[in-house]
Amino acid sequence: MDCTNERRKIYLDNAATTKMSEAAIKAMLPYMDGIYGNPSSLHSVGQEANEALTSARERIAKILGCEPREITFTSGGSEADNQAIISAARLGEKKGKKHIISTAFEHHAVLHTLNKLEKEGFEITLLDVHENGLITAEQVRNAIREDTCLVTMMYANNEIGTVQPIAEIGAVCREKGVLFHTDAVQAVGHLHINVKEQNIDMLSLSAHKFHGPKGVGVLCARKGILLTNLIEGGAQERGKRAGTENIPAIMGMTAALEEACAKIDENAVRLTVLRDKLIVGLSQIPHSVLNGDYGHRLPSNVSFCFEGIEGESLLLLLDDKGICASSGSACTSGSLDPSHVLLAIGRVHDIAHGSLRLSLSEENTEEEIDYTIKAVKEVVAYLRGISPIWRDLVNGKKEFITK
Amino acid sequence: MKALIAMSGGVDSSVAAYLIKSQGYDCIGCTMKLYHNEDVGISRSRTCCSLDDVEDARSVAYKIGMPYYVFNFSDGFREKVIEKFVRSYESGATPNPCIDCNRYMKFDKLYERARILGCEYIVTGHYARIEYNGERYILKKALDETKDQSYVLYSLTQEQLSHILFPLGNMKKTEVRKIAEKNGFINAEKPDSQDICFVPNGKYAEFLEYYTGKSYPAGDFLSTDGAVLGKHKGIIRYTVGQHKGLGISTEEPLYVKEIHTEENTVTLCKEQELYSREVIVRDFSWISGVAPRGEIRCKAKVRYRQKEQWATVTPIGETSVKLVFDEPQRATTPGQAAVLYDGDIVFGGGTVVK
Numbered sequence: 001m002d003c004t005n006e007r008r009k010i011y012l013d014n015a016a017t018t019k020m021s022e023a024a025i026k027a028m029l030p031y032m033d034g035i036y037g038n039p040s041s042l043h044s045v046g047q048e049a050n051e052a053l054t055s056a057r058e059r060i061a062k063i064l065g066c067e068p069r070e071i072t073f074t075s076g077g078s079e080a081d082n083q084a085i086i087s088a089a090r091l092g093e094k095k096g097k098k099h100i101i102s103t104a105f106e107h108h109a110v111l112h113t114l115n116k117l118e119k120e121g122f123e124i125t126l127l128d129v130h131e132n133g134l135i136t137a138e139q140v141r142n143a144i145r146e147d148t149c150l151v152t153m154m155y156a157n158n159e160i161g162t163v164q165p166i167a168e169i170g171a172v173c174r175e176k177g178v179l180f181h182t183d184a185v186q187a188v189g190h191l192h193i194n195v196k197e198q199n200i201d202m203l204s205l206s207a208h209k210f211h212g213p214k215g216v217g218v219l220c221a222r223k224g225i226l227l228t229n230l231i232e233g234g235a236q237e238r239g240k241r242a243g244t245e246n247i248p249a250i251m252g253m254t255a256a257l258e259e260a261c262a263k264i265d266e267n268a269v270r271l272t273v274l275r276d277k278l279i280v281g282l283s284q285i286p287h288s289v290l291n292g293d294y295g296h297r298l299p300s301n302v303s304f305c306f307e308g309i310e311g312e313s314l315l316l317l318l319d320d321k322g323i324c325a326s327s328g329s330a331c332t333s334g335s336l337d338p339s340h341v342l343l344a345i346g347r348v349h350d351i352a353h354g355s356l357r358l359s360l361s362e363e364n365t366e367e368e369i370d371y372t373i374k375a376v377k378e379v380v381a382y383l384r385g386i387s388p389i390w391r392d393l394v395n396g397k398k399e400f401i402t403k
Numbered sequence: 404m405k406a407l408i409a410m411s412g413g414v415d416s417s418v419a420a421y422l423i424k425s426q427g428y429d430c431i432g433c434t435m436k437l438y439h440n441e442d443v444g445i446s447r448s449r450t451c452c453s454l455d456d457v458e459d460a461r462s463v464a465y466k467i468g469m470p471y472y473v474f475n476f477s478d479g480f481r482e483k484v485i486e487k488f489v490r491s492y493e494s495g496a497t498p499n500p501c502i503d504c505n506r507y508m509k510f511d512k513l514y515e516r517a518r519i520l521g522c523e524y525i526v527t528g529h530y531a532r533i534e535y536n537g538e539r540y541i542l543k544k545a546l547d548e549t550k551d552q553s554y555v556l557y558s559l560t561q562e563q564l565s566h567i568l569f570p571l572g573n574m575k576k577t578e579v580r581k582i583a584e585k586n587g588f589i590n591a592e593k594p595d596s597q598d599i600c601f602v603p604n605g606k607y608a609e610f611l612e613y614y615t616g617k618s619y620p621a622g623d624f625l626s627t628d629g630a631v632l633g634k635h636k637g638i639i640r641y642t643v644g645q646h647k648g649l650g651i652s653t654e655e656p657l658y659v660k661e662i663h664t665e666e667n668t669v670t671l672c673k674e675q676e677l678y679s680r681e682v683i684v685r686d687f688s689w690i691s692g693v694a695p696r697g698e699i700r701c702k703a704k705v706r707y708r709q710k711e712q713w714a715t716v717t718p719i720g721e722t723s724v725k726l727v728f729d730e731p732q733r734a735t736t737p738g739q740a741a742v743l744y745d746g747d748i749v750f751g752g753g754t755v756v757k
């Protein structure tokens with residue numbers, strides 16, 4: 001296991017995106033040349049496409065525990081988040097309710113939409129996510145006011161992997177008569193979800209996080225919730241989302257979702273073993289800290305901060321060793337500021353800078369994990385060795401923040 | 404040999420990347436993300452110019468066939484460049500932040516990153532030349548004097564020079580554009596950048612007010628003998644030698660001679676009173692690494708677009724010098740760089756104090 005000269009690829013960035021599964025690819029192909037019709041067309045070629053679309057909607061609804069008409073196909077998780085929040089805000093506004101509850105470590109698709117609403121005069125309460133990255137249903141209960149129109153919380157965090165008590169929060173919202181949306185982009189296909197049982201009014205998901213294609217997702221919204229259009233045009237998706245449906249992608253997503261959900265338990269067992277091995281291995285690095293609660297976390301997520309190094313350099317050198325990792329969430333420029341998630345759980349700037357996220361898939365092997373632990377140890381030691389900040393810490397000129 | 408190419412998204416650094424790659428180096432392209440638009444008051448709704456530049460650089464890097472990264476250096480840039488720029492302006496000087504950016508970002512922070520990546524060299528699209536004379540490295544002007552950028556590179560140390568390649572030093576801009584066109588680079592026709600990157604359209608006063616959140620109070624314009632001539636609109640709006648925009652009408656035109664921060668006054672004078680022969684320069688660095696033992700004769704310039712003038716230079720300790728020009732110079736401006744030349748060769752430079 002030589003970590004220096006080997007040309008290999010270990011993909012540990014599955015929270016950013018996943019490789020498409022064979023089932024998903026196979027499911028898409030017939031809809032590119034064979035069944036290529038526009039589902040809105042009257043003729044038989046169009047009808048065939050419409051049949052496929054209808055069946056996909058039914059299959060996805062069955063998995064999520066909702067009715068087919070509660071499924072709206074979107075371009076992905078971000079669009080679904082935007083539409084859910086804007087719709088709830090417009091409904092609330094009509095009743096004079098302009099207060100929204102969320103958390104500080106949501107995805108930017110949520111946070112930026114909330115910022116936009118704040119500028120329009122909405123009041124936003126962001127709940128404390130604590131050092132463990134968890135909120136409680138009690139916090140939500142205490143924050144709900146007469147004028148609260150929406151509670152929106154992510155199911156599982158994309159950077160630190162913490163899983164919120166969604167069913168409990170859903171119950172509180174239902175009891176209080178407040179709409180509840182969850183950004184479940186990191187959770188769908190990885191955790192058991194049933195929107196009815198968990199009292200989820202709206203849920204966003206994205207296909208490429210569970211081995212489906214990119215550029216397609218779902219907004220699942222309980223019937224009776226009037227959605228606001230983000231895109232005007234034709235009458236697709238019951239007039240709530242214009243644009244000819246991306247049938248190949250929708251078929252790929254459906255197949256991927258069915259496959260992923262059928263294997264949730266099997267995958268969770270396998271991933272948890274690998275994840276825990278990584279956590280134990282990386283914890284041996286001095287002055288390191290695991291981000292996010294250990295007990296309530298995605299089976300695929302490992303997130304660490306290493307004091308005295310820059311996450312960016314760490315990623316570059318890991319890439320050089322064939323390890324594809326991330327320091328937080330992917331961002332347009334490919335470069336990162338200290339992540340808002342890590343700052344939200346109270347990591348100070350200097351610590352948050354040295355972050356590493358490894359997100360696993362069921363294709364990863366134990367041997368890859370061993371190699372990764374060894375490589376991260378080597379790279380952290382190397383970077384600390386040449387870091388003036390580390391020298392100051394070791395000499396006692398600066399105080400260590402972590403143990 | 405491995406080289407890290409600093410790519411701004413402009414045509415010069417793109418061609419520099421192409422030339423180094425053609426010379427057989429194992430290349431990595433990168434762009435430094437130095438600030439966020441919101442932090443410097445460039446509206447978010449406007450296309451993020453720096454992101455566009457990143458996309459241009461990425462396009463070229465991929466076209467040439469090299470890996471490409473964006474490095475987030477915004478913390479360092481704020482501390483070492485923007486903050487210093489603000490403090491300098493607030494103290495009545497007129498700084499040149501590009502010099503600090505070269506010194507602290509490109510050839511320090513970025514070089515550190517290059518070492519981490521196992522690169523022996525940093526490559527930039529600067530128009531300047533580096534030569535080794537068997538004993539030490541020499542920084543020389545570009546062959547194309549109209550594009551010469553050696554002025555903003557005076558702070559380079561011997562260690563840094565030994566790890567830098569300037570592939571455009573021997574080229575003309577027209578040749579550079581031709582190479583870009585021939586290779587179909589997306590930015591072949593992109594105009595040269597003019598302003599300071601984080602101060603759009605050269606609106607310094609607006610930038611300072613936005614960035615610091617302060618307003619700079621009005622005060623008195625004074626004559627050289629202390630008489631009050633009128634009101635100024637805050638010292639950050641003025642630079643030594645300025646005539647336009649003073650809002651004062653007198654028989655003989657008046658110019659800014661000095662800016663006094665503590666008293667919040669701006670002293671005005673007549674054109675002929677702007678001239679002086681003596682200049683004190685601090686924070687001086689000698690390219691050779693050592694100050695000469697005594698007085699030397701050489702040419703010097705105290706602003707970017709100026710022809711060098713003969714001067715007598717006396718080192719004061721290792722890091723300051725006194726320049727005495729043969730001919731009086733107009734409006735020597737604190738904060739600007741004074742750079743010494745022997746023909747094509749750069750001796751060194753520093754910051755004008757007075």
